[in-house]
Amino acid sequence: VSARRDKEHQTIIDLIRPEDQREGLYPVGRLDRDTEGLVLITNNGPLGFALLHPRYHVAKRYYVEVNDVLGPDTPAFFESGVVFEDGTVCKPAHLKILSTASDKSCAQITISEGKFHQVKKMFLAFGVKVTYLKRISFGDFVLDEKLPRGSYRPLTEEEKSILKRYLN
16 A cells, blocks of 8 residues: 555555664555555655646656557547546546557556546546556656565665756
8 A cells, every 4th residue: 555554454664674764754646556566755755745746747657457449549538638527637648559459458658647546537438447557657767677566675876866856
């Protein structure tokens, strides 16, 4: 669970070894309980705020699998900005179809905001259901595919220099 604490489920913070714990650690942004992938963790409030603030338009890219066909019209649907049934309007998203079939299609979607269950709701608005979702990038940070699920690593020096851009 992408939270500091949860009464029912293990959290991302619970996965951090005691020797790596720091005061005030929290995940930047959230992933649904059934979504996996890249999560940044910090104890720097201004940094976390900047990474999530709409002013910075930090792109988040996901690998997604759905239960039906994604046809040639699909990217245009997402590029035009999706509107949910409740009237919520999403910013345009970029969709790249990787494969398509009647029982399973795969794609990458890039969004610059993070509304509640946004990716899943966007695909539902298109008429298909997400069956698997994984965040593969957050801004210039790309998921280290060699890192086992539920594991973590410190940022490289190059990645630390990327963060400095958000603190100006």
